[in-house]
Each structure stands twice: as structure tokens, then as C-alpha cells.
Amino acid sequence: MFTTRRYQHCAACGERVEYRMPSDDNRERAVCTVCQQIHYENPTNVVGTLPLADDGRVLLCRRAIEPRRGFWTLPAGFMELGETVAEGALRETQEEAGARVELQGLLSMINVVRAGQVHLFYRARLLDLDFAPGPESLEVALFHFSEIPWDDLAFKTVRATLEHQRAGRPELLITDV
Template sequence: MLIDPRRIKHCRHCGTAVDYRVPDDDNRERAVCAGCGTIHYENPLNVVGTVPVWGEQVLLCKRAIEPRYGFWTLPAGFMELGETVAQGALRETTEEAGANIELEGLLTMLSVVRVGQVHLFYKARMLDTALDPGPETLEARLFHEHEVPWDEIAFRTVRETLQHFFACRRAGSAYPLHCGDI
């Protein structure tokens, strides 16, 4: 499913129907209010999360919400206004897994153009194994690489992030930032 490029129907300022056209001094179609002239820009949403690590294990969460109810994912979600990428990743990890972590560095940045999102995952060190999953999570648990339920991973960005993490670990290398498009 592709993002509908004409999602805005009415002006957020005055409520008048918008027209899609290329404004002066621009190079692409935008939602332009026929009443007040406000130009409405639509930009990708950021999904932020972590790869929480305890020894040789990674923490995964079983989703209690759609999409992909009952599938496993890394703790992640939409970044909120007023927070940094790092703050959002910490918040999402706390909300979804109840894990106490310390961020170690950005691990992956994946563009998901068809749904208008950018997914950013940090490598994180778990400070203990206490977990208190929130309402969006059925279960949170630690997995060794050979135990990861690969056929039950919720999203391609999570699969690619985990594959990058484990490949770096097996190689005994640093964890360089992996960028890609999905």
C-alpha cells in the first residue's frame, strides 16, 4: 500500500478545501488552501527504537496491537514532537518493554518510502533484566540469535536491523551505522 499523496482535504487553519498544485518558488505539488493560501507540507514520520542487548541476547517484544498483532518486534514507535531521536527511542523502550537501558549508538537508519516513514534504531545496553511490558506488548523476552523467531518478525526494518546487529557481532567488528531503503 502506497501513501496517498493527496491526504489533506481541508486547511488546518481555516477549514477551506485545499487544491493540490505547485506553489510559486516550489518544485512539487502541495496542498494549498484555496481560502487563506496556507501551504501544507507533508513529511515522513520517524519511527525510533532500540536493540536492547543483555550479554549475548537481544530483547524482543510481542505486539499486542495492530498492525502485526502477535508478531515479534524491537521496542519502537513514532517519535513525538518535543523530543530528540534518542529521547524517543528511550521512551519507546520504556513504554513497550519496561527495560532499563543505556544507548550506545545509532545502529540503523532505514527509509520506508511506500509508507512515508524513516526507522532509526539504536544499539542499547540493558542495565538489568527487569522488564515491565506496557499495554502495547503481550510479552517481552530475551533471545539468543539462534532462538530469534525469524518467521514471526513483524516488520522488514526490524529483521534488517537484527541481521545487521548479529552480522557485526559474529564478525567481532564495531557496529557501524547501516543505512538502507525498504
């Protein structure tokens, strides 16, 4: 169960908040002790792609940042306000891998309840092989599925998404990790 409480002070007036259940709600919320503003804590979306070259190889990034620095991942990151899931996935792929892709449909939606996140990955076609690591990647490389460094993958969500693609399943993967 996700239990981290993010709010200590009200974003509206700066006073202290306390966690309690508002009368019209069914769970504890951060409620300002002065202005009574309710602050909702909701999951964060992580969006990305599983970029595939025309020969079936997948593009992976070796992380240059924590968590899991030095481990391999799909290009992905936190969705920003003002963008769609698809726009975020395209942006993250460009930022982390310098890759241009065409989205080919949502591949996986994975709930990471303990971290308060939902990870969404699109299947994507690499438009060319002109890519390079961005500031959050040490390197980027293409791998046949038999060559993927499975023991050095950064996250369970990446493994689940790669395994789903490797199995050739056309349906959307919806699961929890």
C-alpha cells in the same frame, strides 16, 4: 512511491485544500483554496532500540496492536514533537518493554518510502533484567540470535536491524526497504 494525501481541509482556516504546485516549489502541496496556506507532508520518524543483555541476548516485544499484532518486534514507535531521536527511543523502550537501557550509538537508519517513514534504531545495553510488557506488547522476552523467531518478525526494518547486529558490523546501517 508514497502517494497518500492527508489533507482535505486547511489547518489554519478549515476551508478546502487542493493539491497543486506552488510557484516557488518543485512538487505538489496541499494549498488552501481561501487563505493560500501551504501544508507540507513530511516523513514520520519511527525510533527505537535493539536492547542487548550482557550475555548478548536481545529483547523483543510481541505486538499487542495492529499492524502485525502477535508478531515480534524491537521496542519502537513514533517520535513525538519536543523530543530528540534518542529521547524518543528511550521512551518507546520504556513504554513497550518496561526496560531501562543505555544507548550505545545509532545502529540503523532505514527509509520506508512507501509508508512515508524513516526508522532509526539505537544499539542499547539493558541496565537490568527487570522488564515487563507495556500496553502495546503482549509479552517481552530475551532471545539469543539463534533463537529469534525470524519467521514471526513484524517488520522488514526490524529484520534488517537484527541481521546487521548479528553480523557484528560496527558501521551504521543505512538502507531502504
